[in-house]
Amino acid sequence: MREVRIGPNEAGQRLDKFLAKYMKEAGQGFFHKMMRKKNITLNGAKCTGAERVAEDDVVTLWLSEETIEKFREAEQSVMPEKSRERKPSAALGKHRSPGKISGGIPGLRDRIIYEDDQLLVFDKPAGMLSQKARPEDVSANELLLEYLLDSGSITREELRTFRPSVVNRLDRNTSGLLLFGKTFPALQILSEAVRERTIEKYYVTAVRGTVAEACEIRGWLRKDSEANQVRILERPETDEDKEIRTAWRPLKTGKDATLLEVRLITGRTHQIRAHLASIGHPVLGDPKYGDRTVNETLRKYCGIRGQMLHACRLEMPELPAPLEGLSGRSFTAPLPESFRKLFPEL
Numbered sequence: 445m446r447e448v449r450i451g452p453n454e455a456g457q458r459l460d461k462f463l464a465k466y467m468k469e470a471g472q473g474f475f476h477k478m479m480r481k482k483n484i485t486l487n488g489a490k491c492t493g494a495e496r497v498a499e500d501d502v503v504t505l506w507l508s509e510e511t512i513e514k515f516r517e518a519e520q521s522v523m524p525e526k527s528r529e530r531k532p533s534a535a536l537g538k539h540r541s542p543g544k545i546s547g548g549i550p551g552l553r554d555r556i557i558y559e560d561d562q563l564l565v566f567d568k569p570a571g572m573l574s575q576k577a578r579p580e581d582v583s584a585n586e587l588l589l590e591y592l593l594d595s596g597s598i599t600r601e602e603l604r605t606f607r608p609s610v611v612n613r614l615d616r617n618t619s620g621l622l623l624f625g626k627t628f629p630a631l632q633i634l635s636e637a638v639r640e641r642t643i644e645k646y647y648v649t650a651v652r653g654t655v656a657e658a659c660e661i662r663g664w665l666r667k668d669s670e671a672n673q674v675r676i677l678e679r680p681e682t683d684e685d686k687e688i689r690t691a692w693r694p695l696k697t698g699k700d701a702t703l704l705e706v707r708l709i710t711g712r713t714h715q716i717r718a719h720l721a722s723i724g725h726p727v728l729g730d731p732k733y734g735d736r737t738v739n740e741t742l743r744k745y746c747g748i749r750g751q752m753l754h755a756c757r758l759e760m761p762e763l764p765a766p767l768e769g770l771s772g773r774s775f776t777a778p779l780p781e782s783f784r785k786l787f788p789e790l
Contacts, residue, residue, distance in 0.1 A: 446509070466503075665713070
């Protein structure tokens with residue numbers, strides 16, 4: 445027999461959903477049979493699985509430890525050993541502080557812009573995935589999970605039924621701010637805010653040519669999933685073409701280059717890069733939509749190898765409890781070194 449007490453990150457979900465996470469190798473048929481026989485009870489009473497569990501509820505499994513463990517998924521490392529060998533610390537940047545935490549990964553703490561009990565704001569370096577695409581990948585999500593484990597904010601046992609996660613995503617080669625929900629309520633609230641676009645997102649980018657005035661432009665984006673690329677259209681041609689709106693204002697003008705602050709009004713795949721390229725001002729260093737000759741010149745003479753696009757600021761809307769203290773707050777990430785190479789006055 446085992447008693448499982450519901451924590452704050454499991455509260456609010458259906459009992460059958462919780463059981464499916466707690467014993468991942470068992471099927472719903474098994475759970476419903478055990479509940480009918482009262483071999484699984486909720487707060488000492490018979491249950492059906494449709495109940496919403498609350499914090500401090502007790503789920504009692506009147507099963508042998510052998511049976512429970514047979515249906516439990518084997519504990520897995522957040523970052524497999526093969527992934528650790530890829531030295532993710534290199535992507536965090538040599539200019540960061542050398543304090544070692546999170547499995548010996550240097551510099552991670554210095555990239556945490558803000559942290560409280562509910563969420564974390566992380567300055568992702570260019571070259572790092574927001575979330576992994578393959579099992580062997582190391583992404584910001586895995587690094588931050590390791591950080592929570594190392595700091596004692598969550599245990600490996602708790603990870604079986606709740607997994608903190610990155611809320612918004614950035615392209616691998618785009619640096620800047622990621623929101624990371626540490627609790628179930630924070631993930632729900634932040635995911636809704638991202639979906640409803642109530643979080644204002646600002647980027648800084650360096651583009652080819654001179655942009656003299658602030659502007660807002662509109663277009664339609666068509667995604668080519670096979671090529672992992674998009675096209676910008678002046679008007680929609682199919683139902684799958686999505687409207688996009690991008691606004692910017694010039695901050696600095698250099699020789700054949702302009703530093704822009706971009707506000708992402710809609711959020712589509714590669715929107716900023718493709719939209720700016722479509723009007724003749726591609727992002728410098730962009731390997732997909734940029735100017736190869738200009739990019740090679742930047743690499744050769746300025747030592748700039750990556751695309752110059754940085755998610756620099758997030759402005760939070762009015763938020764409900766337990767995030768009400770963040771309402772109206774703004775989070776800012778410092779500019780990467782590549783921007784200072786091109787605009788030394790920064």
